[in-house]
Amino acid sequence: MRRRMRGVAVAAIALTSVMTMAACAKDSGGGTNSNTGTGAACEFAEAPSAPATSNTSAAAGDKVDASALKIGLAYDIGGRGDASFNDSAAAGLDKAIADMGVKKENTRELSAAPNEDESAKQTRLRQLASEGFNPIIGVGFAYAESMKLVAAEFPAVKFGLVDSAVEGATNVTPLLFAEQEGSFLAGVIAAYQSKKCHVGFVGGVEIPLIQKFEAGYFQGAQAAAPKIQVEKKYITPAGDFTGFQDAPKGQEAAKGQIDKGADVIYQAAGASGKGIFSAAKQAGVLAIGVDSDQYNQATVADTKDVIVSSMLKRVDVAVYDFVKAVAKNDLASLPKVFDLKVNGVGYATSGGKIDAKLQGILEGYKAQIIEGKIKVKDKP
């Protein structure tokens, strides 16, 4: 009996050690692809020249009246106040209230809790739909499955879904972004701002969406300075979404990269980004924000002096344009992907750390991406 037990034990230990080794293998490859020592500023690749005229701004103008609309927003984890992704969507709603006559009392904002199941998301969307909200906007790809179901129950309601498409649902409008294109420019900014030619990336959760940010950033940094050293770190692995709202862990992750020598950190970590800014401030290095123009966000105002720029993911534009398109009954006018071309992604210049020279370089890269001369990868 005892011997048999021991046999089982040995087998189980052997099995589990194989499993854990497999799990660990993932981490060991992490991080850098360095090939130079650090300490000096980068040698830059020749930058493409800026286009003669800066890109034309979208035709503003025609006044749209959306005062009859009741708008429902279902946020992802973090909700209004995350200074990042959700706040960008909230800004779009606020602009719709200010510009298009939408009444504040005719809007409702609900937000997701971490660890909730599908049925909670369904209930949230169903609550909005059954109380007459139309259009309803799901902020975040996590709503894809639940929106598919609820949209079928309410065929007359127009749904918008940020970051995901829903197959077979005609009343769901996907609002997709080319995050990798904006992140490419963030990589260029990081390379030019780094004094030691050593930069970092902190992602919230290691999911395909955030990997798009990583891929673009790496490509951009390496395009600007081929010998640059780039660190990367994700706060939590896929499936553990707490990485988007854990500022202390974000601070640790950034501190680790700073200790290794990185002096510009780009973060795509939702509400955890606050911790990354704190770490940068403590160490006296720079950071690049994400989604919203974080230099102007009240919740991170105490660390704004480290924010060189932010990769803008204009969820606000998407939300605003979607509401406008619904009011005009012209959903076909929305772009398939909000990319650099339609200013759906971009970079912020608030704070004045991006000088005219760098801005020229950035516009050059931007023009090349828009023309298709540079193809930005969306996978690392």
Added chain:
Amino acid sequence: MGHLRGKLLPPALAIVFSMLLCGVALIISGANPLSAFGAMISQVGKGTTTVDIINSTGIYYIAALAVAIGFQMNLFNIGVEGQYRVAAVVAAVVGGSIALPPGIHTLVIIIAGALAGAAWAAIPAILKVTRGVNEVISTIMMNGLAIGLSAYLIRRDVFGELRGNNIRTAEIPESGWMPGISFGGGGTMFGFLFVAIALGVGYWIMMNRTRFGFELRASGESATAASAGGVNAKKMVLVSMLLSGAIAGLIGLPEMLGRDHTFSLNFTAGIGFSGIAIALLGRNHPGGIAFGALLWAFLDKSGLALDNVGVPREIVTIMQGSIVLSVVVAYEVVRRFELASEQRRVGRELGTVGGAA
């Protein structure tokens, strides 16, 4: 009578107390507690909420049973959280990669889940019986490993596939699904609920009618007395941990077999920790756990109404936390009260022993 009162009074007191506490918290935050509680109760009749509550009850019930088996012998399996996560990935991968006739396919998925859960629980169990490693520490650490392992397994270059911005395992073909009971617009009740009920009955029979259950409870009451009575303590630890892990392995399956048919980034987390609270609340009794699971599910699902009336939903978390804390206190208070009244009664009877016939 007094026995029953001793069992039912503490949870009732705890619920009343936590409602009062939440009421105070709501008043302080400037909301009306009556309208908040009213919104929660009226939410039950709306949309699919009733069915969602029942479904969620079944899931919490399985989780709490998994925890309770360990609790019966003072074994704190905090690792249910990780066990069910790992088991769910394994079950989804197995289910998505094989083709079998309906029924058998489902059964294979269930067995795969149970085995994977047991295997994950076996690690802390073996560490405890061979090296004396405290299972609280090891299971908590295993939870961290479980998240890493499941994230690895659904990578695109392992078993995952990309769908929009989500990643998930291959979809389980229809032959592996478990049919539910549809209420049309009211939602679909998971067929797995019947498995949950069967598990509850099985748990009661095992605890009260089998030698193993007796030995388990004896080890819990007094490990030294039990081993003096011929119970092999190490074997009990191993078996109960494996059993706990196997049941934990089923937690993710009601949603997977009845609704999602895959393991994706949207996988519901945190059920294992709720299971611990519910097992405490239900005092490891299959009936008590059912009640606790129902209460938890009600708070979870009807709490979604709170945002709609402008009350922060976190109030539900406060309520759940205060229920668990106050139920522990209430049991102790009632126990002392019962003890005192017992003493008085005995004293009275002794004093009037001549008069009583």
